[in-house]
Amino acid sequence: MPPTVVPAIPALHREVRLARRGDGELTEGHFIIAEVPVPEPGPGQVLVRTRVMAVTAAMRTQMAGMRLPMASFVAGEALWGSAVGEVVAAPDGGFTPGELVHHPYGWREFAAVEESRLRRLDPEELPSLAAHLSQGATAWGALRLAAEIRPGDTVFVTGAAGGVGSLAGQLARRLGAGRVVGSTGSERKAARLRAELGYDDTIVRGAGPIERQLRRAAPGGVDVLLDTVGGEQLTAALALARPDARFALVGALSSQLGGSGVSGAPVELDTALVITRRVALRGFGLPAHPDLPQEWTKEFGQGLREGSLVFPHALLKGIEQAPRALCELTQGRHIGAVLVEL
Known part of the structure; x- marks a missing residue:
């Protein structure tokens, strides 16, 4: 060499x-x-x-x-x-x-x-x-460690066209999800999510109430949420949460991209739903998992080489x-x- x-x-x-x-x-x-x-x-x-x-x-x-x-x-x-x-x-x-x-x-x-x-x-x-x-290490860790995705789960990913979400749909499939739904900002993006990036169905912001769209896309309810957005989308996911649902929270795009000067995405959660359906909400960040980037690189490299990930x-x-x-x-x-x- x-x-x-x-x-x-x-x-x-x-x-x-x-x-x-x-x-x-x-x-x-x-x-x-x-x-x-x-x-x-x-x-x-x-x-x-x-x-x-x-x-x-x-x-x-x-x-x-x-x-x-x-x-x-x-x-x-x-x-x-x-x-x-x-x-x-x-x-x-x-x-x-x-x-x-x-x-x-x-x-x-x-x-x-x-x-x-x-x-x-x-x-x-x-x-x-x-x-x-x-940003796949975040998606990989959130789905595998925080949400503990299980075979057959229905997974909802918010901000599905972003750096995390565009890999999360593929990874949810890789980890055994039965149905994967993602939200995005335009029908152009939604079509690509469905065609190329592992999503069975999509929700488009601005095309009607989020909860109504999610009920159509996930009629049996949601087992796993990977949330990069917060706000209305988190509320909608909770409304459709199945018993023992696991929510992994990794971002707050609803405020980050708005320039509002607000550092979070405030949302009212129905605590009765959280309790009665035993919903687990966990924040996830890479700094707490220093070995994860190397683990992800190995998984990503294998997927890219064999064509199972893009x-x-x-x-x-x-x-x-x-x-x-x-x-x-x-x-x-x-x-x-x-x-x-x-």
């Missing part, structure tokens, strides 16, 4: 900064692309060149300056997020130039990253760098396209993950 050739390190690189708080409709005017010196790695740090970065709905919330379980972006400073890159300098010797790594400092072409925040990636595990930025995503090219990528995500323009190749 030929030795890895590491490109020369330039003096300057580009990073995307938050120009102002993201209140109201998100536009490219909320961002600035700055040219700045490439950082020097300090003790315990590695210099990484970013190859691909992800944009997610949570980033929209981080721009609004509200209280969150994660840090908010700061006006005038660079944004951050999941990215895949290659090591270009490792002064302390813990990594080797040319190694492929996952790091948390996207939105910039180069990053000085603490060794503890890097995760080595095997270039042979997945067929593309982009696949390492799927990875829906949009890939925009050039760091200057990152603001547009996040704007288009908030507008619901894409199906699956939204990524930027640098």
Whole structure:
């Protein structure tokens, strides 16, 4: 195998900064692309060149300056997020130039990253760098660990065309679900969910009351909910919950994409239903499961190679396209993950 050739390190690189708080409709005017010196790695740090970065709905919330379980972006400073890159300098010797790594400092072409925040990636595990930025680990963990999906279950996935939901339908099938229903924002997306991504039926926001649509799509009730949205859709799922239903809550898109300044998706739950039907509601997040990404990578790689899984995503090219990528995500323009190749 030929030795890895590491490109020369330039003096300057580009990073995307938050120009102002993201209140109201998100536009490219909320961002600035700055040219700045490439950082020097300090003790315990590695210099990484970013190859691909992800944009997610949570980033929209981080721009609004509200209280969150994660840090908010700061006006005038660079944004951050999941990215895949290659090591270009490792002064302390813990990594080797040319190694492929996952790091948390996207939105910039180069990053000085603490060794503890890097995760080595095997270039042979997945067929593309982009696949390492799927949100499938969340869908896999929520369905398998939080909802404990069982053979024959009827599963309802909210936000089914997003980065989590576009894989959740396929994974619910893989884990033995009997019927899979997903919600989305347009009939165009709904048709693709049914044709390609494992969904038996779909609910379209704006096409009538959610509960009425769900009763049609899941007449026998719901055993499992994977909820990325909250709000009315969570209420509807509870109304149709079967005894011992398991609800895995992983997001709150109804507020994250609205720019309302509200950090959650408030919803009134009928506690009598929760009690009498013994509904389990569990929040799920990857930080509590540090071994799950590696488990997911193995499952994902096998599924991609054998053709039993597909990875829906949009890939925009050039760091200057990152603001547009996040704007288009908030507008619901894409199906699956939204990524930027640098």
